[in-house]
Amino acid sequence: NAGVTQTPKFQVLKTGQSMTLQCAQDMNHNSMYWYRQDPGMGLRLIYYSASEGTTDKGEVPNGYNVSRLNKREFSLRLESAAPSQTSVYFCASRVRGPNTEAFFGQGTRLTVV
Amino acid sequence: AQSVTQLGSHVSVSEGALVLLRCNYSSSVPPYLFWYVQYPNQGLQLLLKYTSAATLVKGINGFEAEFKKSETSFHLTKPSAHMSDAAEYFCAVSPEGGGSNYKLTFGKGTLLTVNP
Numbered sequence: 001n002a003g004v005t006q007t008p009k010f011q012v013l014k015t016g017q018s019m020t021l022q023c024a025q026d027m028n029h030n031s032m033y034w035y036r037q038d039p040g041m042g043l044r045l046i047y048y049s050a051s052e053g054t055t056d057k058g059e060v061p062n063g064y065n066v067s068r069l070n071k072r073e074f075s076l077r078l079e080s081a082a083p084s085q086t087s088v089y090f091c092a093s094r095v096r097g098p099n100t101e102a103f104f105g106q107g108t109r110l111t112v113v
Numbered sequence: 114a115q116s117v118t119q120l121g122s123h124v125s126v127s128e129g130a131l132v133l134l135r136c137n138y139s140s141s142v143p144p145y146l147f148w149y150v151q152y153p154n155q156g157l158q159l160l161l162k163y164t165s166a167a168t169l170v171k172g173i174n175g176f177e178a179e180f181k182k183s184e185t186s187f188h189l190t191k192p193s194a195h196m197s198d199a200a201e202y203f204c205a206v207s208p209e210g211g212g213s214n215y216k217l218t219f220g221k222g223t224l225l226t227v228n229p
Contacts, residue, residue, distance in 0.1 A: 031215050040122065042203060042221035050215035058216070090156060098207035099145040099164045102217055104156030
């Protein structure tokens with residue numbers, strides 16, 4: 001049972017480059033999330049998808065786009081990477097509903113130079 | 114918007130001592146509340162959650178949390194710390210209802226250090 005799988009695990013980008021972070025879950029969850037984690041800032045919500053076909057902005061959406069490709073996959077795209085986007089990115093998923101447990105991937109450590 | 118505040122970014126205890134990690138929420142309507150733990154270089158995993166069935170919630174690894182509406186708090190405790198409890202702990206909140214009730218918002222985290 002893979003759970004939530006993120007690729008890649010590590011990435012170094014140059015300023016201005018673009019890339020897509022991939023996330024897939026095999027638990028038949030409806031809702032999926034992208035967070036970034038920075039020291040002293042906790043996890044901040046970038047975008048979320050309550051269900052297939054819908055996406056909504058979180059706290060820090062600027063500089064990012066997302067695609068809910070299907071029920072399993074939720075990708076995060078950086079169109080023009082900036083050093084301020086250096087962070088650890090986590091994808092999570094959960095069954096639909098506010099009282100359900102979220103399951104997290106292992107994270108993608110992104111460095112923008 | 115719903116939010117949680119974790120008091121103390123770093124807590125240090127001795128092995129065997131009481132662990133108390135604080136979390137306060139901001140809402141007039143009690144939301145759904147969670148505690149997650151993150152071990153180094155890993156993702157987060159659920160410790161416990163409050164869903165209004167009981168105010169004292171027991172979780173994994175001997176942790177428990179008490180929901181106090183009058184204090185808008187959901188503090189996490191463990192009677193006796195173990196070295197393996199060293200990790201970062203996050204309080205999180207989901208709103209009770211409405212269109213944004215799929216959101217899951219985290220506090221800034223508390224790093225727990227356990228000294229031998």
